Amino acid sequence: MPTLQQAIASSRWAQTLTPAEQRRVENEISLRSVPKGGSVCREGEPATHWIGVVDGLIKVATVSPEGKPATFSGVPTGGWFGEGSLLRDGPRHYEAIALRASEIAYLPRAVFLWLLDNNPRFARFLLVQLNERLGQAMAIIEHQRLLGSDGRVAQCLASLFNPILYPGSGANLEISQEEIGLLVGLSRQRVNQALRLLQNHKLLRTENLGVTILDLEQLRSFEG
DNA sequence: GCATTAACACGTA
């Protein structure tokens, strides 16, 4: 169970803060334990907080009117999201579900905007993050319809390992094959098959609980 | 063909 200080220290943007800014963040941030399958935030509700994954794994998705889920991306430990809805000051266009028991941090909108207005380094961090997300979205659009299941698994893992968005993770990520399946919309067995194929191509190594990336670039451009 | 569910054995925390 992480403390407030550990939660803040694990976030890269926190290192841009002045002592005074750090104090305000510590005072106003809140932590919540979300059980596996629990809701982190709901589609349609007003965006009141910036949301960080202190520990765990969540997926960000929408549900179509027919009930079909569409996953945008997974967010592992160390990731922060929801800045788009905060900047627009509108309702969230997506929901977030915990894929495993997770510790989630909520930073109030007022503090987020205050940091954005007063700290250029924080603003720069946000720009880099937004730009990186845009790149991810483009990659999804470009590949989604062209790739088979193996390619989608490769893309999903490559985005989870994005060193700019999620610096803490390193080359190894603790994620079960079932969790990957939930992210990309495939069965565990099919994910297992895709992982073995990618392992044969020497792009990654499967471990007992998780995967180690050997070649992020090749993984990102894998087309099957 | 391709993916899914169900079922089983195996290894590890």
Added chain:
DNA sequence: TACGTGTTAATGC
């Protein structure tokens, strides 16, 4: 014991 993994067989689109 509980969980994740590797594998196979039957079923559906």
